[in-house]
Amino acid sequence: MIFLGTGASELIPNPLCGCDVCRRALASRDPRDKRCRSAFLLDGENMIDCGPDVMSACAKEGISLQDLKHIFLTHSHSDHFASVTLENLQMCVTEPPKLEIYLSREAWDGYQRLGEVLTRQDYTNYPEKAGRWPKQCTFIPVEPFTEFPVGGMTVSAVVGRHPGMFGGEQSLNYLFQKDGKTTFYACDTGLFYPETFEYLKKFRLDTLIIECVFGKLPLQRDKQHMNLEFLFETIDQLTAQGTVDADTHMYITHVGHKGGLLHEELNEALQARYGSRICAAYDGLRI
Numbered sequence: 001m002i003f004l005g006t007g008a009s010e011l012i013p014n015p016l017c018g019c020d021v022c023r024r025a026l027a028s029r030d031p032r033d034k035r036c037r038s039a040f041l042l043d044g045e046n047m048i049d050c051g052p053d054v055m056s057a058c059a060k061e062g063i064s065l066q067d068l069k070h071i072f073l074t075h076s077h078s079d080h081f082a083s084v085t086l087e088n089l090q091m092c093v094t095e096p097p098k099l100e101i102y103l104s105r106e107a108w109d110g111y112q113r114l115g116e117v118l119t120r121q122d123y124t125n126y127p128e129k130a131g132r133w134p135k136q137c138t139f140i141p142v143e144p145f146t147e148f149p150v151g152g153m154t155v156s157a158v159v160g161r162h163p164g165m166f167g168g169e170q171s172l173n174y175l176f177q178k179d180g181k182t183t184f185y186a187c188d189t190g191l192f193y194p195e196t197f198e199y200l201k202k203f204r205l206d207t208l209i210i211e212c213v214f215g216k217l218p219l220q221r222d223k224q225h226m227n228l229e230f231l232f233e234t235i236d237q238l239t240a241q242g243t244v245d246a247d248t249h250m251y252i253t254h255v256g257h258k259g260g261l262l263h264e265e266l267n268e269a270l271q272a273r274y275g276s277r278i279c280a281a282y283d284g285l286r287i
C-alpha cells in the first residue's frame, strides 16, 4: 500500500499562503513536510480517490497504474476526485485500462447530470471526445453499510460526517477485507456517526488510515473534519469497542496547514499518546 497524497485541498506548502506551516514547509529540507492532494494505492489494481496530483505523484515515485482496475471515491471534492486527472490519465499511446469507479449514490447521480452538461457544452466542437468517460469508466453507486465483492476483496463503506458538492452527498469511508486482513480508510470525516461506530463493531482492524486536517486547531463538534482531539476520542472509542487493538497499525493522513504542525511535530503528538503503533503518513510512504 502506498500513500500518493497525504495533504488536504490546499496542499502543504500552499505557495500563496504566508502561514507558519506553509512558510516552514516551504523552507524545509524534509520531503515529508510537503504534502500533495489525496490518493492512496491499496495495490496495483485498487486506488482510493483520484486527486489532482496523482499523475505527478506516480511519476515521482516510479509507480505504474497500467494494472489499475478500481477507484474508490470517498466524495466529489476536487482534492479527492479531479475529473481532469481522469481525462489526462487516459491520454495513452497504449490502450488504457478500463476502470470501475465506485462512489456514493448521490455523487453518482451528480456526475451523471454533470456528464450530460459536459457532453452538451464542452464537447460541442470535439464530438469524438464526448462520451469518453462512459467508454473507459464504469461508475458504480455504492450502498453504505453493505458488503460487496470487488476483485478478490470484500468491500463496504460507512458514511462520513462530511458533505460532498452534490445535493445530499456525504463522504464514504471504505473497509477493505482481503486475505484475512481488514483496512479501514476514513477520509474525509468529522466525528463518526453512531451508526458508523455500530457497524464497525463487527470488525477488528489490521490497518486504520484516518484523517486529521486540523491538528491543534480547536473545532466545533459538528465540524466535518478531525483535529487531534477528535482523532484521539475516535480511536479511544474504537479501542473500547474492540475495533482497534494493540496490533492495529494506525496512519494519519489528509493533513492541512491550519493544524499548525509539520510532519515530525504531528508524529510526536500522535506517538506521545499511542506509541509507535501510530504514525503520521507522508507522500510516498509504503506500508
Ligand SMILES: [Zn+2]
Binding pocket: 008, 009, 038, 077, 079, 080, 188, 254
Ligand atoms: Zn479532502
Ligand SMILES: [Zn+2]
Binding pocket: 014, 017, 018, 019, 020, 021, 022, 023, 257, 258
Ligand atoms: Zn498555509
Ligand SMILES: [Zn+2]
Binding pocket: 075, 077, 162, 163, 188
Ligand atoms: Zn472533502
